[in-house]
Amino acid sequence: MTTEWPGASVAAGLAGTPDAAFDGWVARLSCPGAERDAAVTELHGLLLRTARFEIRRRREAFPHLVGADLDDLAWQSAADALMSILRRLGDFRGESRFTTWACKFAIVEAGTKVRRHAWQGREIPVTSSFWPVAADGAPSPHQQAEARELLSALQEEVERLTDRQRQVFVAITLNAVPIDVLAERLNTTRGALYKTLYDARRKLRAALAARGLGTDSERR
Amino acid sequence: MPDDSGRMIEELVGPTDPELSCDECFDVLDIYVELELASRAADAELPLMRAHLRGCSACRADYDSLRALLLADPGELA
Numbered sequence: 001m002t003t004e005w006p007g008a009s010v011a012a013g014l015a016g017t018p019d020a021a022f023d024g025w026v027a028r029l030s031c032p033g034a035e036r037d038a039a040v041t042e043l044h045g046l047l048l049r050t051a052r053f054e055i056r057r058r059r060e061a062f063p064h065l066v067g068a069d070l071d072d073l074a075w076q077s078a079a080d081a082l083m084s085i086l087r088r089l090g091d092f093r094g095e096s097r098f099t100t101w102a103c104k105f106a107i108v109e110a111g112t113k114v115r116r117h118a119w120q121g122r123e124i125p126v127t128s129s130f131w132p133v134a135a136d137g138a139p140s141p142h143q144q145a146e147a148r149e150l151l152s153a154l155q156e157e158v159e160r161l162t163d164r165q166r167q168v169f170v171a172i173t174l175n176a177v178p179i180d181v182l183a184e185r186l187n188t189t190r191g192a193l194y195k196t197l198y199d200a201r202r203k204l205r206a207a208l209a210a211r212g213l214g215t216d217s218e219r220r
Numbered sequence: 221m222p223d224d225s226g227r228m229i230e231e232l233v234g235p236t237d238p239e240l241s242c243d244e245c246f247d248v249l250d251i252y253v254e255l256e257l258a259s260r261a262a263d264a265e266l267p268l269m270r271a272h273l274r275g276c277s278a279c280r281a282d283y284d285s286l287r288a289l290l291l292a293d294p295g296e297l298a
Contacts, residue, residue, distance in 0.1 A: 050289060053285075054285050057285055091247075095250075096251045100250040100254055100286070100290065104249050104286050108246065108282050111281060111282060111285065132232075173231065178277075190278060201233045201275075208233070
């Protein structure tokens, strides 16, 4: 079996259909022996190329990172993705191509590793050091005033969040700290942090609504 | 509300629609992207996904990358 590039079948309109290679990949990776070793090697190659692709995309945001570090991150990402895939092989249901399913592991690993590497040694800002201002290019003075009022109310309501909610909200939404970087520093998971952020946002939206203020999406 | 400010506020307080969790998003990310690229009704089949991608920048980055990967020329995979 050769490692077909997943995009080829998407372009051919095969996406979303049961994966023709489903049985092949899972069977090869499941039974011990030389065939499995060959499949693991092949899969690792695909994951490494995917991790390098992802890191090339992300490095523009982190120009201070150097090539040797980045390729090391790609190898680590491919190895960790491979471990996860082999551990979760039973989760694959053939609802997408196996290679697409596998590549998402490498993308998430590589993206997370680049962001954590880029933030290594940097302090996480958890205070409200920055608040956006309403765009001056608003269509009318009335709309500018409305946006300023909403932001001002939001700023007050953020202070009423729990300490944990405020810390997470401020770091992620105001100071643009990547959620996986914050999760590592707070010794928790990205999913758990997003739940905290979700709860904080829901509380803020409710508080704004109680003041008669709402976001555009609530009005639609 | 000016459009820019409206977008800025939504980025702060998140989408109002129900949404998936990050783990659920990861579980279906490959299916969602393939459905989209095959011009099938991804949002109808996985209706809570889009709201999560609007609210979670990390999952949105993963989505963008998987989509870009599937659309990439094989030569970009050196």
